[in-house]
Amino acid sequence: MANMLQLITRNLLNKKQTRLFPAAAERPAFERSRGRIILNPDTCILCGICSRRCPSDAIVVDRKEGKWELDALRCIICGECAAVCPKKSISMTNDRRHAAEDKEIIIHKVEVPVPAPKPAAQKTSAQMPNEKEIVQKEDGTNSEVSKTA
Amino acid sequence: MLENLVVVDKEDIREVVNNKKLYGNRFVAVTCEKEGEYYELLYHFDNNYELSHIKILIKPDDVIKSISSIYPSALLIENEYKDLYGFEFEGLLIDYKGNLFLADKSPKTPMLDKNTQ
Amino acid sequence: MAKTVIPFGPQHPVLPEPIQLKLVMEDEKVVEALPAIGYVHRGLEKMAELKDFNQTVYIVERVCGICSFMHSMAYVRGIEDIMNIQIPERAEFLRVIWAEIGRLQSHFLWLGLLADAFGFESLFMETWKYREKILDLMEMTTGNRVIISANRVGGTTKDITPDQTKIILDTVDTLEMQMKDVEKVFFDNYTVKQRLVGVGILTTQDAVEYAVVGPMMRASGIKYDLRATGYSAYKHLDFEPVVETAGDSYARCVVRVKEIYQSFDLIRQAISKLPAGDIAVPVKGFPKGEAISRLEQPRGEAIYYVKANGTKNLERLKIRTPTFANIPSLLKMLPGSKLQDVPILVLTIDPCISCTER
Numbered sequence: 001m002a003n004m005l006q007l008i009t010r011n012l013l014n015k016k017q018t019r020l021f022p023a024a025a026e027r028p029a030f031e032r033s034r035g036r037i038i039l040n041p042d043t044c045i046l047c048g049i050c051s052r053r054c055p056s057d058a059i060v061v062d063r064k065e066g067k068w069e070l071d072a073l074r075c076i077i078c079g080e081c082a083a084v085c086p087k088k089s090i091s092m093t094n095d096r097r098h099a100a101e102d103k104e105i106i107i108h109k110v111e112v113p114v115p116a117p118k119p120a121a122q123k124t125s126a127q128m129p130n131e132k133e134i135v136q137k138e139d140g141t142n143s144e145v146s147k148t149a
Numbered sequence: 150m151l152e153n154l155v156v157v158d159k160e161d162i163r164e165v166v167n168n169k170k171l172y173g174n175r176f177v178a179v180t181c182e183k184e185g186e187y188y189e190l191l192y193h194f195d196n197n198y199e200l201s202h203i204k205i206l207i208k209p210d211d212v213i214k215s216i217s218s219i220y221p222s223a224l225l226i227e228n229e230y231k232d233l234y235g236f237e238f239e240g241l242l243i244d245y246k247g248n249l250f251l252a253d254k255s256p257k258t259p260m261l262d263k264n265t266q
Numbered sequence: 267m268a269k270t271v272i273p274f275g276p277q278h279p280v281l282p283e284p285i286q287l288k289l290v291m292e293d294e295k296v297v298e299a300l301p302a303i304g305y306v307h308r309g310l311e312k313m314a315e316l317k318d319f320n321q322t323v324y325i326v327e328r329v330c331g332i333c334s335f336m337h338s339m340a341y342v343r344g345i346e347d348i349m350n351i352q353i354p355e356r357a358e359f360l361r362v363i364w365a366e367i368g369r370l371q372s373h374f375l376w377l378g379l380l381a382d383a384f385g386f387e388s389l390f391m392e393t394w395k396y397r398e399k400i401l402d403l404m405e406m407t408t409g410n411r412v413i414i415s416a417n418r419v420g421g422t423t424k425d426i427t428p429d430q431t432k433i434i435l436d437t438v439d440t441l442e443m444q445m446k447d448v449e450k451v452f453f454d455n456y457t458v459k460q461r462l463v464g465v466g467i468l469t470t471q472d473a474v475e476y477a478v479v480g481p482m483m484r485a486s487g488i489k490y491d492l493r494a495t496g497y498s499a500y501k502h503l504d505f506e507p508v509v510e511t512a513g514d515s516y517a518r519c520v521v522r523v524k525e526i527y528q529s530f531d532l533i534r535q536a537i538s539k540l541p542a543g544d545i546a547v548p549v550k551g552f553p554k555g556e557a558i559s560r561l562e563q564p565r566g567e568a569i570y571y572v573k574a575n576g577t578k579n580l581e582r583l584k585i586r587t588p589t590f591a592n593i594p595s596l597l598k599m600l601p602g603s604k605l606q607d608v609p610i611l612v613l614t615i616d617p618c619i620s621c622t623e624r
Contacts, residue, residue: 007392017398030409032408033405055317080320151556180582191571200560245302249303249304250303251307259312260312
């Protein structure tokens with residue numbers, strides 16, 4: 001009896017262990033936390049190794065048309081694609097994905113002119129802010145942003 | 150290859166397993182694998198951290214004698230093989246009649262053929 | 267006396283995963299019990315034949331949502347046995363550290379569920395508060411909280427830096443001090459003892475007859491722990507299995523609390539002996555042959571049978587998990603008990619039904 005009472009009074013007098021999210025700020029992610037997979041289309045050579053190694057078949061690489069597509073809802077963020085890419089163009093960041101209210105698909109096409117394969121990054125995602133950032137970076141090349149709700 | 154492996158005829162399985170129990174072995178698991186046109190059932194036993202195995206060869210239509218009267222915990226694995234492979238066991242302690250894992254609308258005996266969805 | 271059949275249904279507040287027990291009752295006593303499973307069968311053994319042997323590591327991890335690291339450790343050890351790969355010493359020690367942290371979070375989860383089963387909600391929240399600190403350790407070192415994807419054929423995928431080992435040691439020290447206050451509630455509280463002592467006794471002879479594994483076996487007086495065989499880096503660590511003789515639910519609770527202290531000690535030993543070196547070796551070619559690998563998961567002994575035939579897909583993967591061996595002991599423990607003890611009894615076998623059904 002007395003043992004539990006001791007624990008309870010200690011908990012009453014210490015500070016709270018929970019956070020009032022979303023009113024309070026959320027805990028910052030650790031450096032190695034798994035967030036999302038991003039591709040750097042400038043160095044991609046469309047070899048297709050990432051698509052063969054993916055355990056859940058989330059990456060589709062099309063050599064003829066120059067498309068690299070990641071289905072974010074199938075991805076299990078294991079990191080195999082980032083580990084086997086020979087040009088190190090896939091990386092994993094640690095920003096967390098939160099719950100979304102409506103689903104928006106942003107299709108992003110970048111065309112690198114001539115010679116060899118034309119990689120164009122195409123993403124399906126359910127969150128807005130980061131995608132806008134990528135659209136703004138690629139100025140000087142054709143970029144079309146189309147939204148379908 | 151596995152060490153301590155003994156191959157017996159499928160009619161003598163109950164006597165051999167009873168012998169294992171008298172020597173103080175603990176029943177661990179049963180593995181099923183396709184070998185040519187037969188299926189092999191491997192019974193694994195453990196005695197003081199050492200594993201030993203018994204192997205029998207069967208065809209899919211044979212009736213196999215159940216060991217759940219000797220080791221009661223074997224009833225779950227034998228019912229599982231009845232669902233997934235379609236084998237028939239005789240003398241089960243509790244018989245789930247093919248409904249342990251699979252429902253009425255599931256595919257029948259999914260593990261019997263290899264490389265099919 | 268008329269008999270009624272009460273379904274201790276697949277949905278119950280005390281069960282973490284769905285299992286159904288049909289209880290045949292006379293007044294308040296249980297006369298017969300029939301377990302029925304099959305609510306979460308996913309056919310993972312069949313899926314392992316369709317994916318290649320590297321991708322199967324990710325499938326095998328998802329067999330269970332609590333003891334997930336040890337499943338991938340057993341599978342990877344089986345493949346390395348077939349291909350005769352010698353992995354670096356540092357990788358062995360890293361695997362042991364993550365395995366013991368996984369065992370800690372599983373035992374804390376079980377203690378919380380046990381407290382919830384007899385209605386002691388504040389103790390449940392207290393133990394899960396400590397579990398959060400352990401999950402933070404996992405996220406700091408690997409990126410995820412439970413399913414960590416830190417294993418691959420040939421070693422591990424991530425390393426632990428010296429700063430992180432210091433944080434791990436500090437957390438372990440703090441938790442050990444705090445655990446000494448919480449264990450007094452589990453061992454000495456009057457109401458807890460009324461619910462646990464003398465409930466669901468499994469004698470040593472019954473434990474041998476029904477072939478139970480894990481803490482249930484050790485609470486009935488049988489001294490058996492697979493870590494004493496010295497697989498992986500356990501041969502360099504010093505360790506004694508925890509054994510109790512009473513065989514009731516109180517003894518099983520004592521065994522699991524003492525294993526928490528044992529895991530703290532093993533983590534300290536492993537970190538102090540961590541050698542320098544690589545974390546993985548490259549793997550070439552395809553496996554051919556068969557192998558059996560066993561290890562000691564938080565719930566008992568798990569055994570993996572892997573057979574490969576020289577192509578990139580596996581021929582057969584067979585998993586037998588510890589709860590699969592513990593469920594038939596319910597047929598012995600439940601008849602003769604009262605209805606109010608049924609949730610406690612079902613929880614003391616530590617049911618992990620998604621492991622059982624794969």
